[in-house]
Amino acid sequence: MSAQPAALRSKSELIEKWSKPEVITGSEMLLRSLVLEGVECVFGYPGGAVLYIYDAMYGFSDFHHVLTRHEQGAIHAADGYARATGKVGVCIATSGPGATNLVTGIATAYMDSVPLVVITGNVVQSAIGTDAFQEADIIGITMPITKHSYLVRKAEDIPRIIREAFHIASTGRRGPVLIDIPKDVSAAKGLFKPVTEVNLRGYNPTVTPNKLQVDKLLKAISEAKRPVVLAGGGVVYSGAHEELLKFIETTQIPITTTLLGLGGFPSGHELWMGMPGMHGTYTANKAIQGADLLINIGARFDDRVTMKVQGFAPNAKIAHIDIDPAEIGKNVPTDIPIVGDVKAVLEILNREAKRTDLADEWRAQIAKWKREVPLRYEDSDTELKPQWVIEMIYETTKGDAIVTTDVGQHQMWAAQFYKFSKPRSWITSGGLGTMGFGFPSAIGAQMAFPDRTVVSINGDGGMQMCAQELAVCAINNIPVKVAIINNQVLGMVRQWQEIIYDNRYSHIDLAGSPDFVKLAEAYGVRGFRATNKQEAREAWEKALAHDGPAVVEFVVRKHENVYPMVTQGNTIDEMILGDA
Amino acid sequence: MKRHTISILVNNQPGVLQRVAGLFGRRGFNIESITVGESEEPGLSRMVIVTTGDDKTIEQVGKQLYKLIDVIKVVDLSVSPMVARELALIKVHAEPSARPEILGVVETFRASVVDIGASTMIVQAVGDTDKIDAIIELLKPYGIRELSRTGVTAMIRGNR
Numbered sequence: 001m002s003a004q005p006a007a008l009r010s011k012s013e014l015i016e017k018w019s020k021p022e023v024i025t026g027s028e029m030l031l032r033s034l035v036l037e038g039v040e041c042v043f044g045y046p047g048g049a050v051l052y053i054y055d056a057m058y059g060f061s062d063f064h065h066v067l068t069r070h071e072q073g074a075i076h077a078a079d080g081y082a083r084a085t086g087k088v089g090v091c092i093a094t095s096g097p098g099a100t101n102l103v104t105g106i107a108t109a110y111m112d113s114v115p116l117v118v119i120t121g122n123v124v125q126s127a128i129g130t131d132a133f134q135e136a137d138i139i140g141i142t143m144p145i146t147k148h149s150y151l152v153r154k155a156e157d158i159p160r161i162i163r164e165a166f167h168i169a170s171t172g173r174r175g176p177v178l179i180d181i182p183k184d185v186s187a188a189k190g191l192f193k194p195v196t197e198v199n200l201r202g203y204n205p206t207v208t209p210n211k212l213q214v215d216k217l218l219k220a221i222s223e224a225k226r227p228v229v230l231a232g233g234g235v236v237y238s239g240a241h242e243e244l245l246k247f248i249e250t251t252q253i254p255i256t257t258t259l260l261g262l263g264g265f266p267s268g269h270e271l272w273m274g275m276p277g278m279h280g281t282y283t284a285n286k287a288i289q290g291a292d293l294l295i296n297i298g299a300r301f302d303d304r305v306t307m308k309v310q311g312f313a314p315n316a317k318i319a320h321i322d323i324d325p326a327e328i329g330k331n332v333p334t335d336i337p338i339v340g341d342v343k344a345v346l347e348i349l350n351r352e353a354k355r356t357d358l359a360d361e362w363r364a365q366i367a368k369w370k371r372e373v374p375l376r377y378e379d380s381d382t383e384l385k386p387q388w389v390i391e392m393i394y395e396t397t398k399g400d401a402i403v404t405t406d407v408g409q410h411q412m413w414a415a416q417f418y419k420f421s422k423p424r425s426w427i428t429s430g431g432l433g434t435m436g437f438g439f440p441s442a443i444g445a446q447m448a449f450p451d452r453t454v455v456s457i458n459g460d461g462g463m464q465m466c467a468q469e470l471a472v473c474a475i476n477n478i479p480v481k482v483a484i485i486n487n488q489v490l491g492m493v494r495q496w497q498e499i500i501y502d503n504r505y506s507h508i509d510l511a512g513s514p515d516f517v518k519l520a521e522a523y524g525v526r527g528f529r530a531t532n533k534q535e536a537r538e539a540w541e542k543a544l545a546h547d548g549p550a551v552v553e554f555v556v557r558k559h560e561n562v563y564p565m566v567t568q569g570n571t572i573d574e575m576i577l578g579d580a
Numbered sequence: 581m582k583r584h585t586i587s588i589l590v591n592n593q594p595g596v597l598q599r600v601a602g603l604f605g606r607r608g609f610n611i612e613s614i615t616v617g618e619s620e621e622p623g624l625s626r627m628v629i630v631t632t633g634d635d636k637t638i639e640q641v642g643k644q645l646y647k648l649i650d651v652i653k654v655v656d657l658s659v660s661p662m663v664a665r666e667l668a669l670i671k672v673h674a675e676p677s678a679r680p681e682i683l684g685v686v687e688t689f690r691a692s693v694v695d696i697g698a699s700t701m702i703v704q705a706v707g708d709t710d711k712i713d714a715i716i717e718l719l720k721p722y723g724i725r726e727l728s729r730t731g732v733t734a735m736i737r738g739n740r
Contacts, residue, residue: 139595143595143599147649151595202650325646326640326647329640
């Protein structure tokens, strides 16, 4: 294949060039099909069962391949790429352990509806089922955590399967699709014909909503005295942030955005109440509980949002807009179900929606809550506070960075104190809560946007779950700025053990962690450490100014809790507000 | 908790039974019986699953099934008048002296004897679940050596 860079080869040129029937190997068909899907970057790790595929990639330059240091790094990077761009993320791993190392990443993407195409090798077809070397039934293992999967049986099927997989992954409710390619299939030769049409009889996502239900919602809006919008990841995924802003500005309905919905609505807006749920704001939680109309736009009533379901939004008529019919009524009984693409639904709503004139008192009440009980923390001049670090990162990046996080306290503080205003700038594992996600997902985001500032905020625990990918940043000069909020402990677990388990701190001490500055430097990445505000600002600004990847370790107070907090078994208005 | 008979038209792809059965398993839906076979259309199979659940559960069963790419159509047959049948093979202990009595039972149920051994008979019965349960009850006193039931297959009556 030509060594011409991808940018110079347009898709139509390639279709033209490749439309003549040609006998090539399954591996070459795979690469061509990926290019025809517009793939620019794949993340992967070679091994025995994908050797033909990697052989075909030798000297191939129609897309980038990023060699990670662990398959888990590859899939989280593909996930970060997909969340940052909205395009399908692609990763490749070999059979057996290569494939099983992807499992956590596939589940992460599935829970958060992220479009991925995951390609695994498998042993030759004649060896399948014999417990062959590096054989694992990855289709069976991943069935509950993929939107769909394929075992490829002959090379000629590859173009069709790739086309279908990209279509399935990137339409309807997005999700990961796995393609398992036995080694003999990637080696076999066959006639290559590009496939552009998709014919899937059992797959027709509903995009346009039922007009009757939309009219019902419009009527409910016009009658509402205490309306609330709960917006989720669906807003971001369907690209509906402008339509949502228009809807809110027209109707003047106060809005709360879920963890995955952050960035779907400008957080500086006066009607924005912050995040709801377990670590949601006082205002958002009180508003949901007091609402007479709750409009869920592309969220799924996750248990971290609803907490105790009996008693959630007890006075509200519930409207639920979702592309996935199965989400409607799954967790919370719904009065007005609207199945459709969030953007399409909002466009229709925006034609007729009017200001909620009966809700002036309600808006005043919400403004009062926001004023009286804002998010807050007790700052310190002697100790570095994690919330302050997040605010400092927000200021120094002017709120303009792509921020990825790991899972735990730092994730909640980032969600609370980094004020997102643009969609796809916030990348976090919400549903599965995957530690180890934060750093590699930033590599994916940075590959998609080489010129944007990409900040990865991690705890000292999660950073050690994928730290090996520092090598990838170093060798490729991928300039991710890694913040490690180091409290020397598994902070969120510590918080639960303090509050719920009566200060019985069981196995949470992370003493013995490496010197993160030295760790970074061992990989050839710049490292900094900060223990007070002045050092923190200086180190961080140096890291931002550095033309390449950098790690900043912020040594923060150990005993710091995320507030507000709703403990399990309580309704969301039963909040522990903390001592600030 | 009501019993529902659900008919599922699926692509006849390897692994499709695993997808459907796995979905029921991991979402905590109950399977009382499951049958699969070819349908009227080449390339498509029809599964009939008997399940129990409240209205909310049955609604989820349908919606979750539709999320499987290989599922073409899901129909809850039990909301309409339907024909539901299963087949049972019952190997019953049958010394020559007991056979006339057993044949009496077989005739009453319009079942048939499909094999006779030295001291056994295989009775084949077709009918709805209640009928099969009833004939089994009546044959029990003679000693049932082996029982094999297909599970229910079903369709809606009339033109629909």
